[in-house]
Amino acid sequence: MTDISARIEAEAVDWLIRVNEPHFADWDGFDAWLESDPRHQQSYYRLADADRAFAEDLARPANPAEPVQLQPAARAPKRSPWRWAAGIAAAITLAVTGALTLSPLRAPSRTIVETAAGAERTFKLADGSEVELNGATRISFVPTDPRRLRLESGEALFSVVHDPARPFVLETGDAVVRDVGTVFDVTRGSGNVVRVSVAEGSVSFEAGDVTRTLLLGDTIDRDGGNLLVGRVAASSVGGWRHGRLDYEDAPIARVAEDLTRSTGEVIHVEPTVAGRRFSGSIGSDGAASALVPHAADMMGVKATRQSDGWHFSARDASSS
Amino acid sequence: MRALAKDDDTPAGGLEAVFLQNRAKLRSFLLHSGAGDIADDLLQEVWLRLSRLDRGPIAEPRSYLFRMAYNLLLDQRRGSRRTALREREWSEATGPTEPGISDQPATDRALVAREALSVAEQRLTALGEPTSGIFRRHRVDGRTQRAIAAEYGISISTVEKHLRRAYALLHKLRETIGEV
Numbered sequence: 001m002t003d004i005s006a007r008i009e010a011e012a013v014d015w016l017i018r019v020n021e022p023h024f025a026d027w028d029g030f031d032a033w034l035e036s037d038p039r040h041q042q043s044y045y046r047l048a049d050a051d052r053a054f055a056e057d058l059a060r061p062a063n064p065a066e067p068v069q070l071q072p073a074a075r076a077p078k079r080s081p082w083r084w085a086a087g088i089a090a091a092i093t094l095a096v097t098g099a100l101t102l103s104p105l106r107a108p109s110r111t112i113v114e115t116a117a118g119a120e121r122t123f124k125l126a127d128g129s130e131v132e133l134n135g136a137t138r139i140s141f142v143p144t145d146p147r148r149l150r151l152e153s154g155e156a157l158f159s160v161v162h163d164p165a166r167p168f169v170l171e172t173g174d175a176v177v178r179d180v181g182t183v184f185d186v187t188r189g190s191g192n193v194v195r196v197s198v199a200e201g202s203v204s205f206e207a208g209d210v211t212r213t214l215l216l217g218d219t220i221d222r223d224g225g226n227l228l229v230g231r232v233a234a235s236s237v238g239g240w241r242h243g244r245l246d247y248e249d250a251p252i253a254r255v256a257e258d259l260t261r262s263t264g265e266v267i268h269v270e271p272t273v274a275g276r277r278f279s280g281s282i283g284s285d286g287a288a289s290a291l292v293p294h295a296a297d298m299m300g301v302k303a304t305r306q307s308d309g310w311h312f313s314a315r316d317a318s319s320s
Numbered sequence: 321m322r323a324l325a326k327d328d329d330t331p332a333g334g335l336e337a338v339f340l341q342n343r344a345k346l347r348s349f350l351l352h353s354g355a356g357d358i359a360d361d362l363l364q365e366v367w368l369r370l371s372r373l374d375r376g377p378i379a380e381p382r383s384y385l386f387r388m389a390y391n392l393l394l395d396q397r398r399g400s401r402r403t404a405l406r407e408r409e410w411s412e413a414t415g416p417t418e419p420g421i422s423d424q425p426a427t428d429r430a431l432v433a434r435e436a437l438s439v440a441e442q443r444l445t446a447l448g449e450p451t452s453g454i455f456r457r458h459r460v461d462g463r464t465q466r467a468i469a470a471e472y473g474i475s476i477s478t479v480e481k482h483l484r485r486a487y488a489l490l491h492k493l494r495e496t497i498g499e500v
């Protein structure tokens with residue numbers, strides 16, 4: 001390899017490391033580098049192709065068909081990151097399916113189950129599976145196919161009866177969650193957001209070209225093109241049923257959305273505070289008039305009641 | 321806790337405007353990335369996806385759009401490699417070998433590529449900890465270098481050092497892995 005091509009290859013690696021950072025923003029700089037020499041583009045994208053194949057393969061399991069029963073996994077303390085990281089690598093699987101599948105056109109005769117914001121409702125399927133709906137939630141299904149539901153909006157907790165002959169399928173947006181016998185929570189939020197958390201058993205999650213198997217305590221947060229995989233305490237999944245909302249590093253916009261779902265109160269979040277992060281536990285039972293300002297306090301934002309609902313904004317004395 | 325929102329967060333309905341403002345830039349980025357004839361198709365796909373979103377505020381909308389275009393380009397590259405591979409497999413199954421084209425059957429090449437991937441994974445593991453864990457945290461879990469540094473209790477530059485070791489491995493194996 002000549003010195004020049006070695007330099008180009010080194011630059012390609014540099015750029016790949018930077019582009020793979022989740023909040024990479026120097027697209028203009030990257031574009032300028034690509035443009036400056038046709039060899040840059042070739043070198044970079046050959047590497048990026050291999051990188052993508054490698055990243056996907058790393059998450060692929062040894063035995064994809066094996067259902068896993070886990071004891072509730074304690075979160076490893078921050079002092080032993082190696083053990084935690086190894087555990088995560090073993091618990092996550094990924095396979096690639098292909099092009100985005102659009103949601104099918106609605107069949108004309110779908111049964112609808114829905115709740116208003118602030119209400120909750122549980123219904124049972126013919127096989128004994130149970131679906132608990134949070135507020136502002138809408139679920140539809142074709143009665144002749146009771147093992148396939150669609151979460152059109154909102155949040156629900158699914159306790160699915162085991163039946164390997166007929167896997168339970170939940171569609172939401174362009175995502176598909178498949179399960180064999182499990183307890184999992186799904187949210188379909190605004191902004192093309194889909195969140196899935198598993199309290200028991202395992203599900204497979206597919207959206208676009210991503211498929212992942214989630215095990216007990218896994219959570220996935222798909223926001224447009226961004227995918228975040230994390231861990232939660234299994235006991236906190238579906239906490240809204242017990243008037244408890246637990247958050248770790250969640251944007252305030254999302255907390256507000258959950259509060260609306262649970263209380264029925266409209267909450268507008270000013271853009272300046274919408275992306276701020278919050279970690280903590282919020283009670284969602286009780287009078288909304290006290291609950292909403294209390295939640296705002298916990299999150300360090302100001303809540304004012306106006307004619308069109310609550311407004312969360314920055315406190316005057318503090319800055320971001 | 322960190323504040324991600326900026327004053328120019330794009331409200332719902334604004335992302336399409338940002339797209340239109342940046343369309344030319346996005347297009348030339350795709351062309352500089354070797355998209356060629358399909359640059360416009362990719363842009364169209366970005367546009368379609370935007371119009372299907374019900375959006376909340378997005379910080380860094382311009383970046384979001386570039387990221388979307390970039391991911392679609394990578395998807396398309398993989399898709400066309402797989403299509404080419406399938407076509408080769410088919411024509412090899414049904415016709416004679418053609419002069420100038422590798423005699424190694426397409427199926428074998430795919431198998432070699434998959435083997436190369438598992439070799440790559442073994443070599444990554446062989447780099448030991450924390451390198452292997454850091455790379456997985458970064459590529460599989462999508463954590464930022466800063467978050468990884470905090471988790472491991474090391475500096476960001478040390479995280480980057482470990483990432484480079486892993487990427488160097490990838491670089492060596494890219495020819496065969498890239499076939500998948």
